Amino acid sequence: MTTESPRGRKKLFADRTLPLMLALGFSSGLPFLLVFSTQSTWLREVGVSREAIGMISWVALAYSLKFLWAPLLDRYDAPFFGKRLGRRRGWMALIQIGVMLCLGGLAFGDPAKSLVWTIAFSFLLGFCGSTQDITIDGWRIAVAPPDKQGALSAASQVGYKIALLCAGAGALYIAQFQSWRAAYLAMACLMAVGFVANLLAPEPKTHIEAAPGARKSLIETYAEPLKEFFARNGRATVLFLLLLAIYRLPDFVSGVMANPLYIDLGFSKTDIANITKIFGFGVGLGGIFAGGWCASRFGLMPTLFAGGMAASASHLSLAWLAHVGNDMGMLTVAICVENFAGGFAGTALVAFMSSLVSPLHAAAQYALLSSLYALPGKVLGGFSGFAVAKFGYSAFFIGTSCIGLPVAALCLAVWRVHAQDKRDQDKRDQDRRDQDRRDKDDAGAEENSLA
Structure with a gap:
């Protein structure tokens, strides 16, 4: 054997x-x-x-x-x-x-x-x-x-x-x-x-008790990842959290009312399922792959900005569908636009959240961010029915798309922070290389003097 x-x-x-x-x-x-x-x-x-x-x-x-x-x-x-x-x-x-x-x-x-x-x-x-x-x-x-x-x-x-x-x-x-x-x-x-x-x-053979410091209290278990996160990101922490809070807000608020819109316009469950199955699923996967490719090709922040704009603007297709009425072609366009933009934005958001966590506290910090990013949208989504009843579907979806304006402003602000951090890191790396070169020159000069 x-x-x-x-x-x-x-x-x-x-x-x-x-x-x-x-x-x-x-x-x-x-x-x-x-x-x-x-x-x-x-x-x-x-x-x-x-x-x-x-x-x-x-x-x-x-x-x-x-x-x-x-x-x-x-x-x-x-x-x-x-x-x-x-x-x-x-x-x-x-x-x-x-x-x-x-x-x-x-x-x-x-x-x-x-x-x-x-x-x-x-x-x-x-x-x-x-x-x-x-x-x-x-x-x-x-x-x-x-x-x-x-x-x-x-x-x-x-x-x-x-x-x-x-x-x-x-x-x-x-x-x-x-x-x-x-x-x-x-x-x-x-x-x-x-x-x-x-x-x-x-x-799995390991649990939390087997890790270093696992015998800490529950309060310490919660507090340490938070302290590290705020200390590492400094004043930009609030900016990052604000962007997380509203980035997918339009999707969560509008998502509750999308299917009721289809039903109220007279589409059958089979109509909705056919479009979702034949077009929406594949287009959504295409959005995911497109988001990943853009992040690697153009960088995280341009992709995050484009995803936020696309996800918010995609709700205009739902507003137009509400205006047009029972039209299978427009239903197909609306679902495809929504799914592609949602997949693209979701990929960008996951990459952004992953960039914010520390390897030391990756699990705890990512769980916290992934739990909280949807909270405002889900809370406000509970009031979406009242908004539709008062203003109508078209005005409602136009309103959710307008949330993209503060999303754009926050994306640009975070982009500036990331650019400044990169310049600072490049300067630190250059200073370190210069110092290493000076140390090497000094060591060489000392050897020559001793010789």
């Missing part, structure tokens, strides 16, 4: 984790639309008011507040499953079962007759779905070394996008030809993909 080399074992381990990460990424992405835009389609179809739909979107705030309970999952084992599967996989299994049960609860509800039931299970689904994200991100970071994280992140994103397609277009197809109950029960069954992957996945 031959002994496998360490390099071979490492390659085999990496190959094994990639399909598992793809499945877990799918599980991570599946609940989101089912508590957001897909659900808003259901609610509007059965006659729930736009005001109520906007306020119900607040249940998705759990995705922006998950950093509040994330450290607890690092420090404690899950009931029952923790001893059998390990800490990370134990929490993952428990929460995945919770997601399945919540989807089943929504399936057997009737928002036309009992909206409270739907709100209660939507709230629970938002909590379980966001907590599942914590457990899957924790597993991904702990299961492989840093040089493998890029491949795992890519696999996770592909799985996530496929899940959005299933929970968006797929659920709409099933609802159109069967029922909303069948659609949500089918989505609950699809959660088995992630559950089985979790059972097959290896349990």
